[in-house]
Amino acid sequence: MIRSANMKKLKGSSLVEVLTAMLILVTMISLSTAVYVRFISLQPHKQLNIQEELAQLAWEVKQNQLFDNKQVDLHEQGIYIRQECSAYQDHADLIVLSLAAYSHRDKLIASHHEIIFRQDENH
Amino acid sequence: MIKAGALTLVLAISLIMLSFLAAMMTMQQYSRQHAAEWRKNTVLERNLHSATQLLFAKEFISYEDTAWIDLFGYGTDTVSIIKKPWGAYEVGVANSYLSHDTLSCAMVMGTPFSPQERYALYIANEDRPLSVSGNTIIKGDAYLPPAGIRKAYIEGKSYEGPDHPVDGKIHESNAVLPSLAPALLNYLQSFFDTGNLVEPFPLPVAGDSIHHSFLHPTLFIALQNPAALSGMNLNGNIVIVSDSTVTITANNALEDVLFFAPCIIVEEGFKGSVQLFAKDSILVGKNCLLDYPSAVGLIPGQDDPSVMEFSPYIHIDSASTVWGAVFAQSMDSGHFMSEIRIRPGATVYGQIHAEGLLEMRGSAIGSTRCRRFKLQTPSTLYENFVLDATLNFKDLSPDYRGAPLLGSSGTRTASKWLAQ
Numbered sequence: 323m324i325r326s327a328n329m330k331k332l333k334g335s336s337l338v339e340v341l342t343a344m345l346i347l348v349t350m351i352s353l354s355t356a357v358y359v360r361f362i363s364l365q366p367h368k369q370l371n372i373q374e375e376l377a378q379l380a381w382e383v384k385q386n387q388l389f390d391n392k393q394v395d396l397h398e399q400g401i402y403i404r405q406e407c408s409a410y411q412d413h414a415d416l417i418v419l420s421l422a423a424y425s426h427r428d429k430l431i432a433s434h435h436e437i438i439f440r441q442d443e444n445h
Numbered sequence: 446m447i448k449a450g451a452l453t454l455v456l457a458i459s460l461i462m463l464s465f466l467a468a469m470m471t472m473q474q475y476s477r478q479h480a481a482e483w484r485k486n487t488v489l490e491r492n493l494h495s496a497t498q499l500l501f502a503k504e505f506i507s508y509e510d511t512a513w514i515d516l517f518g519y520g521t522d523t524v525s526i527i528k529k530p531w532g533a534y535e536v537g538v539a540n541s542y543l544s545h546d547t548l549s550c551a552m553v554m555g556t557p558f559s560p561q562e563r564y565a566l567y568i569a570n571e572d573r574p575l576s577v578s579g580n581t582i583i584k585g586d587a588y589l590p591p592a593g594i595r596k597a598y599i600e601g602k603s604y605e606g607p608d609h610p611v612d613g614k615i616h617e618s619n620a621v622l623p624s625l626a627p628a629l630l631n632y633l634q635s636f637f638d639t640g641n642l643v644e645p646f647p648l649p650v651a652g653d654s655i656h657h658s659f660l661h662p663t664l665f666i667a668l669q670n671p672a673a674l675s676g677m678n679l680n681g682n683i684v685i686v687s688d689s690t691v692t693i694t695a696n697n698a699l700e701d702v703l704f705f706a707p708c709i710i711v712e713e714g715f716k717g718s719v720q721l722f723a724k725d726s727i728l729v730g731k732n733c734l735l736d737y738p739s740a741v742g743l744i745p746g747q748d749d750p751s752v753m754e755f756s757p758y759i760h761i762d763s764a765s766t767v768w769g770a771v772f773a774q775s776m777d778s779g780h781f782m783s784e785i786r787i788r789p790g791a792t793v794y795g796q797i798h799a800e801g802l803l804e805m806r807g808s809a810i811g812s813t814r815c816r817r818f819k820l821q822t823p824s825t826l827y828e829n830f831v832l833d834a835t836l837n838f839k840d841l842s843p844d845y846r847g848a849p850l851l852g853s854s855g856t857r858t859a860s861k862w863l864a865q
Contacts, residue, residue, distance in 0.1 A: 343455035350462050357466050370480055373487065415856065416502050418517065435517045437495035439502065439856075 369432055372401060376421045376434035379403065384438050389417050401425055415440045489541045489548040492516055496524035496539035500554065503855030508628065528554075530632045532703050532720035533740035533770045533848035535857065536659055536682075551659035553701075553738050555846025555860035558812070559853055562623075564588055565611075565838035567814035568829075570618045575818065576830045580605045585812075585838030587611045588618035599830060600822055612839070622800060622814050625774065629850040633722055633744055636686055636705040648685075654678035659863050668706075674699075681864065693719070701863065711735075713762075720769075729761045737768035737795075738861055740848060743783050744774050756781040761807070763790035770848035775800035775816070784819065789833065794841065796851045808835035811845070 375396075383389065389407035396402065401423045410416035421434040495516055499505050506512050506528050516522040527538040535554040540547055565585030568575055574592035577583070579602040587594070594611060596604035604610070646666050649655055657664045659682045668687035678698040685691070687706035693699070695714035702719050709721045713730035720740040721727050727741055735741065745757045759773055771793050773783040782801030787793060791807035803815035813836050820827040846860035 339452040343451045346452075346455050346459050350459050354462065354466060357470060370483060373484065377487070377491075410499075413502050413505060416498060416505075420517075434491070435495075435522065436491055437498045437516065439498040 372399070372423045373432045373434070375399075376403065376423060376432055379405070379421055380419055380434055380436055380438075383407075383419055387441060389419070389438075389440070401431060410437055485543055485546065486548075488522070489543050489546060492522050492524050492543070493539055493541035493548050493550060495522075496526050496541060497537065497550065497552070497859065499524075500526050500528055500537035500539060501857045501859075508632070530629050531701075532633070532722070533629065533742060533772070533850040534720075534738050534860070535629075535849050536863070537857070537859075538660060549660055551863040552859040553861040553863060554849070554857040555738065556849045556852035556854045556857055558845075558847055562812060562847070562852060562854070563838060564616075564812055565613060565809075565836045567618055567622065567812070568818070569622050569816045570620045571817060571829075573829055576827075577606070577610050577832075578602050578604050578830065579833040581610065581831050581833060582606055582612075582835045582837060583610055584612045584836070584840065586613040586616060587836075588616045588814075591617055597830060599820070599827060599832060600825075602832065622798070622816060623853065625772065625798065626850050626852075630744070630774070633705075633742065633850075634746070636684065636703075636722070637724060637744070637746065648672065648674075649677060649679075651676040655680070655683060656864070657681040657683050723757075725757050727759045729759075729765050729767070731762045731764050733762070733765040735765075735767045735769065738848070739767055739769035740850075741767060741769075741771045742774075742850075743772070743785075745776055745783060756784050756801070758784040758786060760786045761788060761791045761793070763788045763807075765791045766794065767792070768794045770796045770798070770851055772796070772798035772851060773801055782816070785815075787834075795845065796847050798851050805831055805834040805836070808837065810835075810837050811841045812838055812847075 391406050394403045394405070404422050404424065406420045408418050410418045417438045417440055419436045419438050423431045423433070425431055499514065506526060509529050511525055511527050513523065513525050516524055523542045525540045529536050531553060536551060537554050538549065538551045540549045563586065565583050565587055567588040568590065570590040572590060572592060575589060575594045576597035577594060578597045578599045581604070596610065646664055648666055648668060655664070661682060664683045666683065666685045668685065668689065668691065671690045672687060673692040673694060674697050675694045676696050679702050680700045684703045684705070689706065690708040690710065691704055691706040692710045692712065693715055694712045697715065697717065699717035699719050704719060704721045706723055707725045709723045709727045711721070711729045711733055714732050715730070716734040716736070718736040718739050722742045722744055724745050727743060729735070729741065741759055741761070743757050743759050757773070759771060761767060761771070771785060773785050775783045784802045784804065785797065785799045786804040787807040787809070789806045793809045793811065795811045797803065797809050797813040797815070799815035802817055802819040804819045804821060818829050818831050820830040820832055846858055849857065
């Protein structure tokens with residue numbers, strides 16, 4: 323009986339201690355998961371990457387001087403980009419380029435606004 | 446089997462995990478701060494770039510105005526721009542603001558050649574032909590009087606160039622040359638009245654250095670007697686005004702500095718980027734290099750009695766090179782005509798504008814316009830004769846930007862970024 327009782331009782335640790343330890347472990351795992359989800363999985367560099375993607379697109383628009391309105395779907399990144407071009411105030415040689423990246427839930431992730439000089443053939 | 450002291454062990458593990466998590470969160474926090482900083486700098490730079498585009502646009506802002514602009518109407522992208530004349534060129538200053546940060550830039554602005562300005566030669570129509578002799582080369586379009594161009598034999602030399610002296614299209618010229626930009630010309634003329642200067646700065650001693658940013662108001666240095674600048678290092682937003690002759694020796698280091706004086710002498714071997722404006726004469730000695738964006742300009746005063754007595758002139762001596770604009774304004778009839786003399790071996794990369802006479806013995810890589818050519822030999826004075834000269838627009842870089850004083854295009858581009 324005594325031997326059996328000893329078997330049930332974990333050697334050197336009370337059941338309360340073990341349960342406390344397990345609780346702490348579970349708490350730590352939850353905390354780690356929360357930290358991962360809150361801080362690591364939504365890393366700011368992902369947003370920066372999208373911002374850089376917009377800057378790259380703006381550069382291409384500038385280089386090619388193609389000022390049109392369009393929407394580009396980037397499935398692999400789970401976003402779509404809306405491009406809008408309009409004349410700046412009454413100046414025909416100045417174009418406002420607006421690029422905005424949205425998630426597929428239509429949440430704005432990043433935007434890029436820039437004024438571009440419309441080059442003529444003399445430049 | 447769980448060993449003894451499980452709680453202690455778990456607490457130890459938890460402590461390690463907590464330390465690790467805290468480290469990660471701290472790192473993440475720094476990463477976020479860095480990202481926010483990066484985003485702010487990116488927006489500042491982008492808005493600054495947009496501001497410079499506004500400076501380049503035609504008639505967006507007038508001289509000396511400071512325009513404060515909310516770029517996209519969100520109230521967050523504030524920029525300010527200033528455009529001011531700088532000799533024959535213009536300087537643009539742009540500032541971009543975001544929270545407590547400011548990003549600024551300053552640039553010399555030039556103007557692209559419009560299609561009407563892409564020529565090697567424009568000679569005013571005075572109903573007389575242009576005569577070429579020796580190894581004269583005209584590469585590029587030419588605006589000539591209806592009498593055209595002819596090959597001539599002078600000073601024992603016949604024409605040695607290609608069959609067609611003009612390697613380009615020939616157009617008919619007008620009696621009057623394309624004019625200089627009036628606003629810039631008025632601005633240049635105003636400097637010859639030294640009484641207009643507010644709190645001029647004394648001339649620094651030899652060996653001294655001044656760097657003055659274009660983000661600050663212009664620094665004026667006033668000279669009242671004939672002066673020689675020697676061993677000085679002057680750089681930036683500096684204007685030197687004199688009521689007498691100024692001599693610039695070769696041991697000066699000058700960049701972006703403007704000079705206004707009745708007479709300016711640049712001694713042999715000088716190298717630097719300066720804009721020289723005189724009423725009477727400018728002498729650029731041998732082996733000088735006036736780097737871009739330089740200008741050499743003659744602006745005789747309408748009421749100046751000296752122009753009734755002799756011809757104001759610009760003399761660019763042999764083996765010297767000017768990158769920029771060389772121009773001479775000429776008064777109405779009744780005054781002596783101004784002269785530009787380019788000696789053999791001298792080269793001007795850019796623009797030449799002679800409202801009077803042009804004695805062209807060297808090379809002009811760019812566009813040249815003049816009222817009349819002059820050729821002075823020991824025995825004879827020829828008019829509208831050119832001997833052994835090169836007028837070549839085709840070899841001018843397409844990226845070259847002309848001086849707005851001589852150009853008609855309203856648009857601008859940055860031709861030199863200025864140190865701050």
